[in-house]
Amino acid sequence: MPFHTNEPAFRFRQGTRPLLVSMPHVGTYLPPALAARFTPQALEVADTDWHLERLYDFADALGASVLVATHSRYAIDLNRPPDDHSLYPGQDTTGLCPADTFDRAPIYAAGDLPDKRETVARRDALWLPYHRQIRAELDRLKAAHGIAVLWDAHSIRSVLPRFFDGKLPDLNLGTADGASCDPALAQMLFTIAKAAGDYPAVLNGRFKGGYITRHYGRPAEGFQAVQLEMTHCCYMREGMPFDYLSKRAAGVRPHLRAMLEAALRFAEQQARPGKPTHNK
Numbered sequence: 001m002p003f004h005t006n007e008p009a010f011r012f013r014q015g016t017r018p019l020l021v022s023m024p025h026v027g028t029y030l031p032p033a034l035a036a037r038f039t040p041q042a043l044e045v046a047d048t049d050w051h052l053e054r055l056y057d058f059a060d061a062l063g064a065s066v067l068v069a070t071h072s073r074y075a076i077d078l079n080r081p082p083d084d085h086s087l088y089p090g091q092d093t094t095g096l097c098p099a100d101t102f103d104r105a106p107i108y109a110a111g112d113l114p115d116k117r118e119t120v121a122r123r124d125a126l127w128l129p130y131h132r133q134i135r136a137e138l139d140r141l142k143a144a145h146g147i148a149v150l151w152d153a154h155s156i157r158s159v160l161p162r163f164f165d166g167k168l169p170d171l172n173l174g175t176a177d178g179a180s181c182d183p184a185l186a187q188m189l190f191t192i193a194k195a196a197g198d199y200p201a202v203l204n205g206r207f208k209g210g211y212i213t214r215h216y217g218r219p220a221e222g223f224q225a226v227q228l229e230m231t232h233c234c235y236m237r238e239g240m241p242f243d244y245l246s247k248r249a250a251g252v253r254p255h256l257r258a259m260l261e262a263a264l265r266f267a268e269q270q271a272r273p274g275k276p277t278h279n280k
Contacts, residue, residue, distance in 0.1 A: 020150050025154060037110065039109045138150060147267045171193040
């Protein structure tokens with residue numbers, strides 16, 4: 001089937017310092033023709049990374065650039081490879097154009113899954129613009145500062161038997177087993193995460209970073225990339241209606257901010273001499 005949307009693929013705010021915060025799974029929009037094919041359960045878009053733009057609203061004040069997806073991951077998953085190969089061979093995952101939810105419930109009421117033509121159309125309309133913006137902004141930051149840090153922000157339900165046993169640690173940092181960022185930066189961030197005593201943390205555990213982290217993180221070339229997958233229960237109600245819980249969020253936000261500030265300090269310490277690091 002053809003794919004058409006009147007909504008832009010992303011929202012973008014350009015910052016002044018060498019950090020890009022990407023939020024590829026926060027979108028909830030579904031074009032009407034696509035939504036009409038979905039089951040009632042799929043229309044709840046429960047697997048959204050809810051409220052991250054609000055949770056990270058301090059990123060603008062820090063001078064970071066912010067890139068926010070608009071469409072649901074059920075339309076296309078921006079953190080999957082364009083050829084849809086598995087990032088976790090041998091483990092259960094969802095694909096580029098998912099067929100089912102995290103609970104294995106079917107997304108398409110009549111089973112009319114997207115064919116290759118429709119998948120390519122969605123990729124061209126949504127996936128490519130988002131990734132072109134990542135590439136352009138990282139290149140701009142690198143040219144301006146001599147270094148660029150990509151923070152890929154995610155969140156997920158704390159208990160998902162399909163993907164992991166038991167309860168997931170609250171703060172899951174991923175650096176593709178050390179390939180996507182400098183070990184010193186990874187350790188700095190992990191130290192901050194571990195110090196957040198009420199929020200168990202792990203580095204390169206179940207979530208090592210998706211396509212975005214693995215593809216754009218090239219520390220030898222001055223591009224550092226880190227993914228943080230955090231549990232919904234840190235800041236919101238995990239079930240319908242997926243409310244943002246301000247008091248709960250207030251507990252974790254200082255730790256998130258501390259990690260972004262550390263990433264900026266690292267970047268600006270590594271910046272080429274003579275290059276401005278931010279506008280006063």
